[in-house]
Amino acid sequence: MSDLYQPHSALELLQRFEGEAEARRHYLHERFERIREFDMQLEAMTAVPDPDVAMQALSTVRGPLGGLPVAIKDIFDTHDLVTAYGSPIYAGHRPSSDATIVTLLRRQGAVSIGKTITSEFAYMAPTATRNPCALNCTAGGSSSGSAAAVAAGYAPFAIGSQTAGSTIRPASFCGVAGYKPTFGLLPTSGMKCFSWSFDTVGLFASGVRDVAHSRAIGYPIWASDITPATGKWRLETVEINGPIEIGGVRVAPGDLVVADDTGVCFIPRDLVLEVLDAAEQKAKAEAIRCKAIDNGIPVPDISRATYGEK
Numbered sequence: 001m002s003d004l005y006q007p008h009s010a011l012e013l014l015q016r017f018e019g020e021a022e023a024r025r026h027y028l029h030e031r032f033e034r035i036r037e038f039d040m041q042l043e044a045m046t047a048v049p050d051p052d053v054a055m056q057a058l059s060t061v062r063g064p065l066g067g068l069p070v071a072i073k074d075i076f077d078t079h080d081l082v083t084a085y086g087s088p089i090y091a092g093h094r095p096s097s098d099a100t101i102v103t104l105l106r107r108q109g110a111v112s113i114g115k116t117i118t119s120e121f122a123y124m125a126p127t128a129t130r131n132p133c134a135l136n137c138t139a140g141g142s143s144s145g146s147a148a149a150v151a152a153g154y155a156p157f158a159i160g161s162q163t164a165g166s167t168i169r170p171a172s173f174c175g176v177a178g179y180k181p182t183f184g185l186l187p188t189s190g191m192k193c194f195s196w197s198f199d200t201v202g203l204f205a206s207g208v209r210d211v212a213h214s215r216a217i218g219y220p221i222w223a224s225d226i227t228p229a230t231g232k233w234r235l236e237t238v239e240i241n242g243p244i245e246i247g248g249v250r251v252a253p254g255d256l257v258v259a260d261d262t263g264v265c266f267i268p269r270d271l272v273l274e275v276l277d278a279a280e281q282k283a284k285a286e287a288i289r290c291k292a293i294d295n296g297i298p299v300p301d302i303s304r305a306t307y308g309e310k
Helices: 011-016 021-042 053-057 100-106 144-151 167-172 208-215 271-286
Strands: 044-048 068-074 109-118 134-138 159-163 178-179 202-203 244-246 250-252 288-293 298-299
Touching: 011 021, 011 208, 011 271, 021 053, 021 298, 044 144, 053 109, 068 144, 100 159, 109 144, 144 159, 144 167, 167 178, 178 208, 178 250, 178 271, 202 208, 250 298
Parallel strands: 068 109, 068 159
Antiparallel strands: 044 109, 159 202, 178 202, 244 250, 288 298
């Protein structure tokens, strides 16, 4: 095992840093030093912010991610760092705004440690990123830099993407936890599209409990009607003047939390559970078999239910 393999548990760090602002600053400073010392060898990062700017952002953070560093795959737009999508075509490209998932991470208390290397357009081209577990081996792809950054201890969290295996493959290669959520659970606006009907935001962390914590960055209902026939529908495109119905549950406009610079809407966890409960009851009434998942919420079994069919 290479000495570069040093993943850090985000939950353990949050416990250590509780009420300790100086410890958080020291940890962030150490992450930049580690990148500076080892990334010429590892090649996981493609852009790194000014440490002083990151320290300034750290001083104002609030939220469940507690000022922890996060590494961002270079197919997500960032207003403050070059976003080249792994391609020379976009060399020097600076988007005018952040991808929605980046906005959510910042609002929940994450501090960007930089952009990570990706296969060009998150497709098949291999990257130069090496595996922190064994430097003579590949880190996998396409989210190679994100997996390697977490495995090497650059950041306790990272975001990547998955259309086929671009999160779970590099995570398994690099010895960290990779999470490919349900399609549509996390927003993909501002992420370079490969296949709109399959693209999914992926999450990386040291272990399963850590990656589960990073998932708690919101419950977007940005795509309430995702079908092959109709495509995407975003709540920001409609004017909400009265209650709306989601899965048989009436939700008042006052219940929605809107990200003012993205237009993405969220509903509180208790309403999410109510919606899921209503969906379960409807599924049972229509004889669609349900199964329980790890958090105890029953979901339709998609092996028996397809679009427009029982």
